Amino acid sequence: MGRKILFVTTDQQRFDTLGCNGGTVARTPVVDALAAHGIRYERAVPQSVVCMPSRSTMLTGQSPSTHGVWMNGVALPETAPSVAEVLAAAGYRTAIIGKPHFEPFLDAFARFAENGFARAGTFGPHRGFEHFESATHGAAGPLHYARWLNATHPEAVDMYYPVLDSSLEVNAMGGGDNGAPQAWCNNIPREWYHTDWVADRTISWLDSLPVEDDWFCWMSFPDPHHPWDPPASEVGRIDWREVPLPAGYIEKATERERVLDAKPRHWRAWYDGRMVSNYEAPMHWVPATLTADQLREVTALNAVECELIDEAIGRVLAAIAARGQGDDVDIIFTTDHGELGGDFGLMFKGPYHVDALMRLPLIWRPAASAGIGGADITPATVTRPVGLIDLAPTFCKIAGLASAPWMEGKALPVSDADADERGFERVLTEWDSELFGVGVHLRTITRESWVCTTCLPGSAHDGTEGELYNLAEDPLQQANRWDDPQYATVRADLLADLWNHQSPSKLPLRSVEAPV
């Protein structure tokens, strides 16, 4: 028997929402314990800060330019390579349970396989997963969770926040105590909520396997992505009135706007409601209207969702231990991208390559049988930059397989010394979006203590703008050094390095099939 792999992802979770990463609002003892006994990454960076491209990178081990999912709404081809196929071919039993999102959700013509399984009452196979059981942020749509809730608890369906408004735009409707967009009182019982459902279905699938089988299970929680509508019974865990404002939130509006004005123009344009570049944030919400109390409440609701995920992971780990496999399982926990979470007065996500969206929680707790505490791997904190692009080769390594030739990353380092030895120097991140005449295109390099973003020519930029932050001196990225002559050499060196390593985009770009 080999090492089993439990790959846990959340959606849109900030680095600082975990206790092990310094978070103080949510209590996350389960994931914190994984970190204490494993490897905690301090600079894990996504290759895209939106779901579909980022999840496609996790599956394929390729950058968005290579796998071709250049923005949300672009489907990953069914013929795209998949690490799940590699593992399945090696004898692993494979499943994805929860949010997949390799294909668009808004699928009026039922063209995408991902949306068809629940409709047909089937569970895959798909993309190398022999079991494919899907959920997203509520009870709407064609996925398994929505079908289950509609069939078993129809009275709960409308308790969720309506993610889209009547125009199919991301809803700006406010709720909660302060009218924050996408904050909501959800009266659904906790045991019917999608977080617990994902854990339940994961346990059920694991229990269906013969104990001698090796398995790779991607458990993919839809939270803490907005809407922030955890079960009302759990909201009282955290009193939003006592929640501190995030460090990245600049309370004084004039100072906040001064910082925004030093960034490329799309920052201030969105803040003021003059330009909406992407579908992922409510079109009819103006960030400048965000109040401190709204932010406190959203932070509290988000933290409740993080706690529920932590507890759900704990239940799954207990079930694995009950199968006698606790020592044989490698557990990797991460998310697809971050959440602005009030930094710079903004929420949701978009073309903003700063820590809020780009610094991800990533933890690898190797199987005890692999040497945790022994000679091979010891608990560690890795500070060198790594990417989600490195996950697929890591799964292969755990399974004792060579990386597939189409994978572009490297198996995650287990220490800084390992990272240095194997050349973990830089991570690249891409943004491309074109939405009704607004085109934004960014390329970013994270290297040493620097994050450097160049804004390519498009409808929003003329190609001269960018961002340059020294993370060591300016951890909140409030001082943009892009135009500072003192840093011209650093900027030129980073950009040269970026273009030396940036994969070319596959042209023509693949069609946008839907908004998301």
Place this chain on the structure above:
Amino acid sequence: MYGTIRHEIRIERPAGQVWELAGNASRLHEWFPGIIECTVDGNQRTIVTATGIPMPEEILACDDTQRRFQYRIVTPIFKHHRGTIDVIDLGDETCLVVYSTEADPRTMAMVIGGGTAAALQELKRQIEGATRQMKGTG
């Protein structure tokens, strides 16, 4: 503001041949993936999507001279919709097929537009493939 989406594809066959299929209102389901049924009664057309949803449409124009077909979806979710299929003769026994979608709410233009891109691919596949097969067997 409306959302507008435009897709186009070059088909290596004469415009007249392509128009026979693309301009026939009752045959849309033959080349539009995700549309499984199509019935025409005068200027009213009803399509049924693969999700089982019937979608009533009004045919606005079917111009054999310009090779232009226009229609609008009349379900309440749309404040406005107009779909336009143009088959443009390129003068070298090939043609350009342009499928345009405008919609309010604008998001629906993206939802429908994604389908039209796939439809053009399928149209090209069928027409070029069919002719190849005919040549091969002839």
